[in-house]
Amino acid sequence: MVERITDPDKFKKVVNDIYKFFNEKDKTQFHKFLPHDKDCIIACFSNKKILLWDFFVWANLGKDENYDAVIAFINNKNEKFGKNIFAEYIWASNNPKVSFKLLGKAMEFAKKQQFEYVSMSAVTESKKFDKICNFYKRMGFVKDSETYIAKI
Numbered sequence: 001m002v003e004r005i006t007d008p009d010k011f012k013k014v015v016n017d018i019y020k021f022f023n024e025k026d027k028t029q030f031h032k033f034l035p036h037d038k039d040c041i042i043a044c045f046s047n048k049k050i051l052l053w054d055f056f057v058w059a060n061l062g063k064d065e066n067y068d069a070v071i072a073f074i075n076n077k078n079e080k081f082g083k084n085i086f087a088e089y090i091w092a093s094n095n096p097k098v099s100f101k102l103l104g105k106a107m108e109f110a111k112k113q114q115f116e117y118v119s120m121s122a123v124t125e126s127k128k129f130d131k132i133c134n135f136y137k138r139m140g141f142v143k144d145s146e147t148y149i150a151k152i
Contacts (some may be wrong), residue, residue, distance in 0.1 A: 002069075002101050004109070005057040008046040014059045015042050017067040021094040034149075036090075055089070058105045060098040069093035071102040073110070076119070086115040119144070 005011050019038045045055045053075065060069040069092070076087040086106075093099040110118055120141055122132040133143075 002058055002060050002098060002105055004105070005059050006048065006051045008048055008051065011046050011051060011057060012042050014057065014067045014070055018059075018070050018092055018094075020066075021068070022092055056086075056106065056109060058102050060093075060095055060102065062095065068095040069098045069102055071106050073106055073118075083116060086110040086113075086118040088118075088120045091120075 005014055015038055019036075022036075045051065045057075051057065055072065055074055057070065057072040059067045059071075062068040071091045072089040074087045074089050076085040078085050091099070091103070093102070107118065120136055122129050122136070126132065
């Protein structure tokens with residue numbers, strides 16, 4: 001069952017459940033140098049007001065009572081462009097059947113909240129990188145920039 005997560009305790013459960021699926025992959029198949037920091041994510045976003053106004057999360061509760069898919073967006077109050085951008089924070093799923101349902105719920109919400117723009121990203125280390133990029137193009141997204149990172 002896909003639901004919007006606005007309760008801090010549910011958010012903690014979502015992060016902990018998702019982390020079980022992706023912990024090992026996170027070290028080798030996602031971001032260069034930087035695995036996700038589960039405790040920091042929980043500490044930064046486990047707040048009712050943040051979950052209502054600036055960090056938007058949808059997750060799927062599986063039959064085993066564990067969350068198996070999540071999508072989250074940040075209200076990027078972008079001073080460079082003078083716009084609020086509905087910016088993808090993470091999209092992770094161990095349940096392919098609900099992945100697109102999560103995105104659909106998020107996009108529906110963004111329209112209701114009158115966001116003008118949405119930004120999505122794809123991690124180059126992902127085995128599905130090309131597939132994800134092609135999906136975004138089919139959805140009408142255009143490539144805007146590339147990000148590079150180095151360890152100092």
